Amino acid sequence: MKYCPNCAATITVKIPADDSRERHVCEACGSIHYQNPRNVVGSIPIYGDKVLLCRRAIEPRHGFWTLPAGFMELGESTSDGAARETFEEAGAVVDIGPLYSLLNVPHAEQVHLFYLATMKTPNFSAGEESLEVALFDEQDIPWNDLAFPTVKQTLEWFFADRASGALNSEFHVRSRDVLRTEKI
Amino acid sequence: MKYCPNCAATITVKIPADDSRERHVCEACGSIHYQNPRNVVGSIPIYGDKVLLCRRAIEPRHGFWTLPAGFMELGESTSDGAARETFEEAGAVVDIGPLYSLLNVPHAEQVHLFYLATMKTPNFSAGEESLEVALFDEQDIPWNDLAFPTVKQTLEWFFADRASGALNSEFHVRSRDVLRTEKI
Ligand SMILES: [Zn+2]
Numbered sequence A, B: 001m002k003y004c005p006n007c008a009a010t011i012t013v014k015i016p017a018d019d020s021r022e023r024h025v026c027e028a029c030g031s032i033h034y035q036n037p038r039n040v041v042g043s044i045p046i047y048g049d050k051v052l053l054c055r056r057a058i059e060p061r062h063g064f065w066t067l068p069a070g071f072m073e074l075g076e077s078t079s080d081g082a083a084r085e086t087f088e089e090a091g092a093v094v095d096i097g098p099l100y101s102l103l104n105v106p107h108a109e110q111v112h113l114f115y116l117a118t119m120k121t122p123n124f125s126a127g128e129e130s131l132e133v134a135l136f137d138e139q140d141i142p143w144n145d146l147a148f149p150t151v152k153q154t155l156e157w158f159f160a161d162r163a164s165g166a167l168n169s170e171f172h173v174r175s176r177d178v179l180r181t182e183k184i
């Protein structure tokens, strides 16, 4: 941020009087422009024993597989955003269940939230941001061609919890921080 | 947003070619300035049978009681943010436990996340944003003087779950959307 979005004056980066962190401050109009992490909301769409994945038609990670997910929009809830992204990217209508995973990605200034989701029918289709969409059995998951560490970790947790029976009762949200150095 | 933070040109509100929502677009430099909900992260600081609350020294809701919470900062995780806010507002060092509640507040463009937290010692003190800080037994909670619906709902869930024993095992995150019309 170089210019004030309110008045177009040049922004100063400084610690405001009653603060402890550097902020983007406009000394012309007095506004402070805070910056905060963004939420990426998505789902684990389940049909029977299979999970629905999308192959990305956009950068970053064009051509790699992901769970349907995207930035949460103003005016919607986390679960509504997860359902919307699932429909937009994978053409699938889902019943959103409990929050399953929360992964912090501080270096990307993001928080990733994935909900368990049940597909009502085996209907799906590639949205504009997907090259293809497919249902996968656990043994067919393209582990080496996944798009993001948060997707890989969420799928690893999911299959382990499904095997142990943990998904059949209440569970704590699976959560950890993703390091900048993590690769798929 | 009236002016482009990158180039100071006047912003146009329009639906970009590959999008379905109105965005803040700069036709001079081509940038699109997305707006997303912000996370408010906090804790339920527990010492024995008591919960720590802060009385707000700032607006909104000056003078009303709240759980320690505030906006998540860039570069931190949700749980680190919850611990930081608990120390800044209540002077309490806590061990952060599992995520307990997630409340969407779409009309405020916020998501509120509260973690269970254990106070290591009964030490606390009012930070700059608090008039006073105190440990409360359930029967002494100032229900009519709470600052926000998300705090009230989180405390209601917490005491119900503690009474039922649900806190002693794994649990789904308690979650709902808060309506614009909700009052304390
Ligand atoms: Zn300004």
Ligand SMILES: [Zn+2]
Pocket (backbone or CB within 6 Å): B004, B005, B006, B007, B008, B009, B026, B027, B028, B029, B030, B031
């Ligand atoms: Zn511009």
